[in-house]
Amino acid sequence: xxxxxxxxxxxxxxxxxxxxxxxxxxxxxxxxxxxxxxxxxxxxxxxxxxxxxxxxxxxxxxxxxxxxxxxxxxxxxxxxxxxxxxxxxxxxxxxxxxxxxxxxxxxxxxxxxxxxxxxxxxxxxxxxxxxxxxxxxxxxxxxxxxxxx
Numbered sequence: 074x075x076x077x078x079x080x081x082x083x084x085x086x087x088x089x090x091x092x093x094x095x096x097x098x099x100x101x102x103x104x105x106x107x108x109x110x111x112x113x114x115x116x117x118x119x120x121x122x123x124x125x126x127x128x129x130x131x132x133x134x135x136x137x138x139x140x141x142x143x144x145x146x147x148x149x150x151x152x153x154x155x156x157x158x159x160x161x162x163x164x165x166x167x168x169x170x171x172x173x174x175x176x177x178x179x180x181x182x183x184x185x186x187x188x189x190x191x192x193x194x195x196x197x198x199x200x201x202x203x204x205x206x207x208x209x210x211x212x213x214x215x216x217x218x219x220x221x222x
Contacts, residue, residue, distance in 0.1 A: 074103050080120075081127045088131035098134055102127040167217040175210030178203050 081102045085095030105126050113119040134140055168179055177196060181187045189207070193200045 074107065077106065077120075077123045078103060081123065084124065084127040085131060088128075088135065094134065098127070098130045102130045105130070163218065163221050164214070167214050167221070170217065171210055171213055174206050175213060178206035179210040179214070182207055 078099060081099045082095055085098035085102075086092060089095050089098065102123070106123060111122060113122065168176060168184075170176075171179060174196070178192055181192045181195065182189070187195065189200055189203050193203045196203065
């Protein structure tokens with residue numbers, strides 16, 4: 074790896090013009106080098122193989138959908154959908170302070186309006202467990218909100 078990292082990085086930089094992208098390509102190419110069972114008798118054969126792998130990684134990067142669709146941040150259009158502002162309420166803060174299972178169940182039930190059966194499918198548990206999470210979560214919320222008032 075120490076022998077070929079500079080060469081692969083330079084090849085990547087030549088193709089991309091960006092150091093970060095060249096580093097990504099280098100990582101991919103060197104990982105292929107490390108995991109390849111290929112062994113070479115002559116250093117020239119190894120060099121040719123490493124260069125070929127690096128160039129192929131550059132070609133893969135160039136034709137990747139991610140690379141073709143990306144634009145500089147300054148050129149990016151404004152998002153069509155804006156994230157709604159979540160109101161800062163004591164109830165929402167209390168829901169966020171619940172243990173994870175209770176928080177998920179309460180949020181899905183009362184904020185996203187899922188049924189108990191749908192929540193059970195989403196959380197990967199039984200309907201009875203979701204009912205228990207909701208019952209205990211509401212009890213904790215009641216205690217937490219009584220302390221606030």
